[in-house]
Amino acid sequence: MTTNTPYRAIFCDLLTDHTIDILPLRDVTVDDYIGRAGSLSGTIPVANAEMAARVRRIEEGRTSVYLQRGKDLWWGGIIWTSTLQSDDKGILTLGIQAATFESYAGRRLIRAKTPEYDASYTLPFAGMDQLDIARGLWTDMQTSLDGGNILVTYGTETSGVTRTITYRDGDETSYQDALDSLAALEDGFEYHITVYTDPASGSRVRRLVLGHPKIETGATDLVLDRPGTVLSYSFPRDATRGGTTARARGASTNSDQASESRPLASTVAVADQLIGTGEGHAGYPRVDLTSDHNDTTDQNTLDALARTELAAATGAVVIPAISIRLDDLVPTALLGRTARIRITDEWFTEGLDARYRIIGVKVSPAQRGRPDTAELYLEEAA
Missing domain, CATH: 2.30.130 (Archaeosine Trna-guanine Transglycosylase; Chain: A, domain 4)
Known part of the structure; x- marks a missing residue:
């Protein structure tokens, strides 16, 4: 991308969203997904000392970047890494790698509100709509401790599906893992952080979008x-990622240190109508899937996870x-x-x-x- 393209790369402070600078960005690749972080990479040409002074204001981990075309924001996220490079002709560039705002949840862990370990601390959600829990996780991440508010806003979506779940200090569960595990449950949901310009105020918006069972x-x-x-x-079509049976393993529930600890395991979910050559069966071989959920200690939850994972990966996985x-x-x-x-x-x-x-x-x-x-x-x- 050259400076005369209709795109703008807008660099901002992550915590305030104040604009730092608008800089040329070349060789851009950008992607975005439902349910996981997208990425952006590109290079900033550093043609002279004046440009070098401007580029130095970009700080990994505290600078966000938006890709804008016309009046539309096409992408937004956090710069996590950069590479200063000079080629054999002395041409300087700064390569940047960024990830969408969902990635911040992977860098934050659910902990007590004091530095000391607190075995009694819990973050409980009892009998709540699962989308309220998802928003509650983001709210806790952004408001419970200083420096955590990255200005993601929320809607009021509901699913009608209630969950009860508790997170504890010392488990070192990331907010990302907590959100992903919750979304992956049977009759779960999808999430995505979208960016756009508010038509009334002209300000940039980072919005957590939730959808049950899917975002549409x-x-x-x-x-x-x-x-x-x-x-x-x-x-x-990839049969190595698919299967006809699935089991989910959780954490050990053994509290006796003198005996062997083994993980709790789900009942094996089986796609019976696909397996074998008998009447009414589709003729597929038995192919086994397994997954680990180290923070899960509930049998019903593990059974539901196994059923959900089998439903998503029955037979060959196809992603056109x-x-x-x-x-x-x-x-x-x-x-x-x-x-x-x-x-x-x-x-x-x-x-x-x-x-x-x-x-x-x-x-x-x-x-x-x-x-x-x-x-x-x-x-x-x-």
């Missing part, structure tokens, strides 16, 4: 055709991807959108006409005459 946006399907908007596509021209589409608004994909070619001779939900976006900004393109990661729509 857009009132109508986005129609994408090949030939047409779709430039390329891939439909990978298509590459499109972005034109006037805004990447952040694509996540959760339902796309109607229509393809006619030598493989789909009768024509593919299927609906998918967009769960990830990888953007390649326009550069050297190449248009804006995006790779969309999909899952079958309900």
